[in-house]
Amino acid sequence: MTTIDQRRASVPASAVERRDRSYALQVEHVTKRYGHNTVVDDLTFTVQPGRVTGFLGPNGSGKSTTMKILLDLAAADHGHASIGGVRYRDLSDPARTVGVVLEPNAFHPGRSARKHLEILADTAGIATPRVREVLELVGLHDTADRHVGAFSLGMKQRLSLAGALLGDPPVLVLDEPGNGLDPQGIRALRDLLRSRADDGHTVFLSSHLLAEVEHLADDLLVLNQGRLVTSGPLQQLQTAATRVRSAAPDRLSEALRAAGALVESRDGPLVIVRGVPIDVIGDVALQAGVALRELVADTSSLEDLFLGWTGRGSSMTDHTTSKESAS
Amino acid sequence: MTTSIRLVRAEIRKLTSTRMPLTFLIVLVAISAMNGVAVVWGTDMDGSKAFISTAADQRSLMAFAANAILGAALFGAVAVAREYGHNTVVPTFLAAPRRHRAFLAQLTAVSIAGAVLSIIGANLVVIAVAVTLPTTEYGFLLSAGALTAVIAASAFAGAAGAVLGAGIGVLVRNTGGAVIGVVLVLFIAPPLIVQLASGASSWVPNSLANVLSGVGHDVSRPAAIAALAVWAAVPALVGLLAVQRRDVV
Numbered sequence: 001m002t003t004i005d006q007r008r009a010s011v012p013a014s015a016v017e018r019r020d021r022s023y024a025l026q027v028e029h030v031t032k033r034y035g036h037n038t039v040v041d042d043l044t045f046t047v048q049p050g051r052v053t054g055f056l057g058p059n060g061s062g063k064s065t066t067m068k069i070l071l072d073l074a075a076a077d078h079g080h081a082s083i084g085g086v087r088y089r090d091l092s093d094p095a096r097t098v099g100v101v102l103e104p105n106a107f108h109p110g111r112s113a114r115k116h117l118e119i120l121a122d123t124a125g126i127a128t129p130r131v132r133e134v135l136e137l138v139g140l141h142d143t144a145d146r147h148v149g150a151f152s153l154g155m156k157q158r159l160s161l162a163g164a165l166l167g168d169p170p171v172l173v174l175d176e177p178g179n180g181l182d183p184q185g186i187r188a189l190r191d192l193l194r195s196r197a198d199d200g201h202t203v204f205l206s207s208h209l210l211a212e213v214e215h216l217a218d219d220l221l222v223l224n225q226g227r228l229v230t231s232g233p234l235q236q237l238q239t240a241a242t243r244v245r246s247a248a249p250d251r252l253s254e255a256l257r258a259a260g261a262l263v264e265s266r267d268g269p270l271v272i273v274r275g276v277p278i279d280v281i282g283d284v285a286l287q288a289g290v291a292l293r294e295l296v297a298d299t300s301s302l303e304d305l306f307l308g309w310t311g312r313g314s315s316m317t318d319h320t321t322s323k324e325s326a327s
Numbered sequence: 328m329t330t331s332i333r334l335v336r337a338e339i340r341k342l343t344s345t346r347m348p349l350t351f352l353i354v355l356v357a358i359s360a361m362n363g364v365a366v367v368w369g370t371d372m373d374g375s376k377a378f379i380s381t382a383a384d385q386r387s388l389m390a391f392a393a394n395a396i397l398g399a400a401l402f403g404a405v406a407v408a409r410e411y412g413h414n415t416v417v418p419t420f421l422a423a424p425r426r427h428r429a430f431l432a433q434l435t436a437v438s439i440a441g442a443v444l445s446i447i448g449a450n451l452v453v454i455a456v457a458v459t460l461p462t463t464e465y466g467f468l469l470s471a472g473a474l475t476a477v478i479a480a481s482a483f484a485g486a487a488g489a490v491l492g493a494g495i496g497v498l499v500r501n502t503g504g505a506v507i508g509v510v511l512v513l514f515i516a517p518p519l520i521v522q523l524a525s526g527a528s529s530w531v532p533n534s535l536a537n538v539l540s541g542v543g544h545d546v547s548r549p550a551a552i553a554a555l556a557v558w559a560a561v562p563a564l565v566g567l568l569a570v571q572r573r574d575v576v
Contacts, residue, residue, distance in 0.1 A: 068574070068575070068576070071421060071424075072420075072424050073417065073420060073421070073574065073575040073576075074574035074575065074576060075574060088424055089424035089425060091424070094421060094422060094424055095421065095422040098421075100418075100421050102417055103414040103417050105413070105414060106413065106414035106415055106417050106418060107413060107414075107415065108341075108344075108345055108409070108413045108415055109413070110345045110346055111344050111345055112344075115340075115344045118340065119337050119340050119341055119344065120337075120418050120422065122333060122336050122337035122340055123333065123334060123337040123418070123419055123422040123423065124422040125330070125333050163418060
């Protein structure tokens with residue numbers, strides 16, 4: 001991925017119109033069960049165009065299943081998902097509307113990268129010269145005639161991205177697109193996705209590379225056990241939290257929530273408070289008649305936040321939590 | 328270009344962009360070579376070469392339709408099942424989310440490939456026999472019409488076999504399992520069916536292929552064509568339903 005120049009020479013006029021349209025992704029009350037196992041549980045969110053939305057969650061939290069439901073590869077038991085207001089299967093030209101990276105190894109190992117993309121182009125009705133363009137875009141032009149079976153994970157990931165960009169789509173849905181990429185590749189991917197979002201395109205990506213998401217995402221959606229545990233603009237979610245230790249944490253939590261704060265219960269007397277300034281916390285505690293033993297600004301990394309949201313079984317409630325829009 | 332033609336073209340490109348057709352071609356060359364070896368060195372129980380002494384005997388030797396069903400069914404099963412094994416079906420369904428179109432394109436492509444491979448196979452066998460017959464006291468006795476019938480029967484049987492195999496492949500979604508499925512349907516199931524209903528022996532794929540090749544006369548040729556089409560269509564239709572209803576995971 002040596003260049004982020006988005007060549008569009010072989011993209012027809014209809015694709016330009018499509019590119020100029022805005023496509024929000026909507027998931028409404030989606031539930032998916034496999035047997036008795038509920039993988040996605042009454043999930044609702046919106047991914048807005050012009051922004052990069054990070055989709056986070058531990059392994060098995062339902063991210064990939066949600067993406068598959070959005071792309072009509074899996075059927076929801078309840079609820080529905082749409083792209084620009086229509087179901088994926090009803091899109092007039094899906095390959096030119098949505099670029100997808102889903103499976104890390106969706107290639108025949110005995111086929112060359114070029115042939116793989118030519119087949120995708122044939123399937124989607126995209127002119128073959130575009131194959132050369134996307135191969136250059138992802139930096140695989142020199143190895144395009146090698147069998148994919150000989151590719152490293154990073155090269156396969158680049159090839160997946162090339163496939164996603166083949167139709168120059170205004171929507172990108174990417175499941176772990178940074179997996180296996182070298183630092184240069186990650187930087188190029190970040191620049192590419194940023195420029196796409198800045199052009200008004202919709203970028204929806206899941207990742208376990210939290211540092212990357214922290215650099216790239218405008219909005220976050222966090223899943224845990226199939227449910228949305230938090231969502232909203234990353235900046236807002238990362239707003240410095242406050243560590244508060246008190247004699248009556250339950251009473252204080254209740255008062256703070258009433259004041260619009262996001263309160264995360266921790267061990268014993270400790271709670272982590274977000275969404276309100278530190279002096280307001282002091283005022284609320286005073287009004288509630290709760291003596292404070294510690295009141296300290298707590299600046300958390302995305303990793304700390306993520307672990308708090310998903311890894312410790314913490315309970316979080318507030319106005320930005322589940323069933324709300326990401327922005 | 329319509330969506331359907333586009334999809335068929337992509338599926339044909341898929342089939343021709345790996346070594347699988349070459350592997351099957353090598354098998355066809357081996358089969359034809361075995362026919363040649365049989366003509367040169369083979370004998371009947373009494374030591375004679377009666378098995379090539381008449382036009383009917385030579386037609387039996389060159390009737391390739393039964394082999395075509397099995398070979399093409401394996402080809403169709405492997406071609407479709409590996410799409411799931413390698414997850415290459417995912418980008419196909421993303422580009423063609425009305426999945427029946429993608430599967431019908433796949434059926435069309437494998438049936439064309441099955442027919443082509445079977446025609447090649449039948450021709451190789453005919454050539455092998457024709458080339459080796461001069462080493463014996465017998466000449467080439469098949470008329471042009473009989474030869475055409477043998478090759479046409481192979482083409483139809485190959486197309487039907489490939490569709491049958493593709494149906495099994497899409498149901499099983501695993502290359503090894505699909506191959507076992509083909510063996511079960513074409514080798515294990517027919518004798519069991521005949522045991523349950525003796526009248527069914529005329530309607531199993533091998534008997535039908537022999538009717539098409541002109542070496543069996545259990546049923547009429549149109550009936551054999553229809554019956555073989557049903558053998559192919561049943562797994563393909565079940566597969567089509569499965570493709571539309573199942574999650575791609």
